[in-house]
Amino acid sequence: MRLWPRGLRARLLVAFVLVTVLGAGAASWSSARSASDALVVTTQQRITQTMTDQIRAVTPQLTYPPDQATLDRLRAAVGVNTLVTYENLRAGAGGDTGLVTAALRTAVRGGERLVTQRITARDRPWLLIGTPITVTAPDGTQTPSGIEVYSVHDLSGVEQRIDGLTRSAVVTAALALPLAVLLALLAAGSVLRPVRMLRDTARRLAAGDMDARSAPHGADELAELTVTVNEMAGSLQSSMAALRQMQADARRFAADVSHELRTPLSTLTAVVEVLATTADGMAPDARESARLAITETHRLVRLVEDLMEVSRFDTGTARSHVEEVDVAGAVQDCLRARGWLERVEVAAPGEVRLRVDRRRLDVIVANLVGNALRHGAPPVLVRVAASPGQVRLEVTDGGPGLSEQVLPHVFDRFYKADIARTRTPGSGLGLAIALENARLHGGELTAGNASGGGARFVLWLPRNPEVAS
Missing domain, CATH: 1.10.287 (Helix Hairpins)
Structure with missing residues (x-):
């Protein structure tokens, strides 16, 4: 099945619309993607900064080594969904803090910096933050306290805002569609107008109007x-x-x-x-x-x-004198006048009446039968058949037939299949004249080969011919 349109106008419209919509969609999607990434990064920075500030505000008030009360106090300062650990002590275990991963714990214990991790759990996005607590000495040196703080934050709201940005990108691309179609129609019209003018000019030239011209507009291709x-x-x-x-x-x-x-x-x-x-x-x-x-x-x-x-x-002055003629009898008369009755077999269903120019029919039959006798071989057979709309006359011979090289040129003027036979009695015009006579009666003459071998010429003449008289 062919999906791509065939017409130049349709292809221009489709291509223009596709480029415009895809361009608008790509731009909108890129903007939405950038805005989404920026939103996630900004939200993560805000949450981590808030958590860092809360920890810094309470850290100087803590006692070391900490007890359970110290861990609870630190957890309360940071907020809900927070887990504070020190060796075997825990504060805030349970609930969403169970989402803290082993990978995050390993990263926090192996360094002295804040670590973040984004995961998807319970069909929702989450931000995990983990940081170790360090103790700053009066001389400014920092040592690990062994306290670890983990915070879990739900990013569903951020994801909803990202979905909103995506929908906005889709809507923007959809709104660009009618505008793209309108622009495509205008562009296609301006581009194809000269093409249509050239097409009309070419058609007029093909129809024979040699005065047809197109006025050029502009200076483009x-x-x-x-x-x-x-x-x-x-x-x-x-x-x-x-x-x-x-x-x-x-x-x-x-x-x-x-x-x-x-x-x-x-x-x-x-x-x-x-x-x-x-x-x-x-x-x-x-x-x-x-x-x-x-x-x-x-x-x-x-x-x-x-x-x-x-x-x-050639000059259009050939005229016919149409009369009621028995085609089978006219064929017999043609053969008798030239002494061919003994050499040619005639098969006819009896009397076949047709309005035709007897002299021109005689010329056609004489040329076809003479060609079969000169260049073919016995038996030469003339068959006459009739139908309600036309009369059919077929001439066949038992010779080698017409070769593929000769067949296209049989009715050409002065054409002879055998260049060595330059002195044959024929003028090279007989079959061409026979064809012109057939067309003068509104009929047709064709050449080919019989199924059993030999050349085969078939003449069709209409029952109600429109001939020049």
């Missing part, structure tokens, strides 16, 4: 990015305009050349037809040259016709 995008759009606009001009010039050149070649080719065709009738009476070398000239002339005529057809598609 986003403004620099906006200027760069505008420069890129200007460069792209210039390149697209030059490319369109080059394409238009190329189409016009092909159309003009094809048109200009029609008249001399018609004359040349008539000449080679006459030459064909007399070729049999020529010498072998002359007859071979004549037949080659006839073949190349016919190939040149087909190439020019294909070029003119392609130029019509």
Whole structure:
């Protein structure tokens, strides 16, 4: 499951809020922690100082070695929850004084200074204070008296105050949340506004509006990015305009050349037809040259016709003359006209009626079947199938099929799979023209390989085509 938001706006908001809240929380927690430590230290110093003052006030009045009355008097001067010991004598034993630990006793007996210890007992915090009593001689020297004073103090009140400081830190962090959200919204809006403008500009450019631009604001990185995008759009606009001009010039050149070649080719065709009738009476070398000239002339005529057809598609001037056609019958007529009936098998469910341009359907079938006969192997099969919405025509052969290198380029213009076959009868435009004719009828033409091997071309034509007429 993806927990982190995907949108840039949402991520900015979440990141800004997290940083602000965590920062406020960390600052509040640090302040509360420092205040808590200071409170504990101050309380401990106050208690120890009070205990020290009380002991100093009564110490000169004590008798040494002390008796039980002396210990009781010292305990009363220090206060409740106090334990005073001297050898086997005890004053104030019991109650909370039972919390005095052995570690504290050892520390007090091993030195001449006041010792403190904080413990937790009975689910409450406690401060333990222990100090030895020393006797000061007239010359100022101090000797241990053997008296030990231990005091136990409940720190529950201090802990409550610390809890209050912690709650205040939490409340402070919580109060920072709405402010952080508001600031995040303002920051995200100011940061993302130029980004949205760039996005809209990019969409307009992608849709073909080469005049789309974004106005830069400010002098930050986003403004620099906006200027760069505008420069890129200007460069792209210039390149697209030059490319369109080059394409238009190329189409016009092909159309003009094809048109200009029609008249001399018609004359040349008539000449080679006459030459064909007399070729049999020529010498072998002359007859071979004549037949080659006839073949190349016919190939040149087909190439020019294909070029003119392609130029019509490119310029959008290709038109269809739609009529009610029996697709199965049209396939048979196409094969019969080219002498392919004996070499191609047709599988059709009977009469399949479809509104289509008969001439363009004939071109599609001729190109697909001719391609199968030239580059495939028997058997070549044409299947016709119909459904309520479309008619499907499939052409398969028994050849090696289309390789992975050839398949993406099957419908490219002038593409030939075998570069060694540069003199094949085809112009390299047949399949491209077949695809354009299929799309002119609102259909589609695809290429692939049959499951049992061999190339497989499938033509889909809709029942209700929207074609240019």
